[in-house]
Amino acid sequence: GCHFILATHSPQIVSGMGGREASILTIEDGRLRPASDFFEKSSDYQLVEVFNAPGHRNEFLAREALSILTALATKGALQGANRDRFEHLKTFRHRIDSGDPVAKLIDSIDLALEELRVDK
DSSP states (O other): OOOOOOOOOOHHHHHTOOOTTOEEEETTTTEEEEGGGTTTOOHHHHHHHTTSOOOTTOHHHHHHHHHHHHHHHHHSSOOHHHHHHHHHHHTTGGGSOTTSHHHHHHHHHHHHHHHHHHHO
C-alpha cells in the first residue's frame, strides 16, 4: 500500500519509468498518463510531450516536421494522421524562438499549405 511521489524536470527519469503502475501527472494541465507511454523515449520527445518545453533545435520536433514536409511534397496535401501530427506540431510553435530552424520548418509547412489552398 505504499505510494511514492516524485517531482522531476528530468526527461531521463521519466524515460526510465516503465512500470505498469507508474503514472505521470502534468501539473500544468492536470493530465494523468501511464508512464509506459513515455518509457525509453528520447529526451527531446520527453521535453515536448511531458514537459511542454521543447527548447532549442528539438530533434523530435525537427524529425516530425521533416516527415510531414516529405508527406506534403509527395502527396501534395496533408490528410488523416499527417494532418493531425501537423496540428499537434503547431501547438508548440509559440514556445520556439523564431530563429530556431525547427520554427522555420513549421512555418514552411504552414506556408506551403497556404500556397496549396490559394492554388485550388
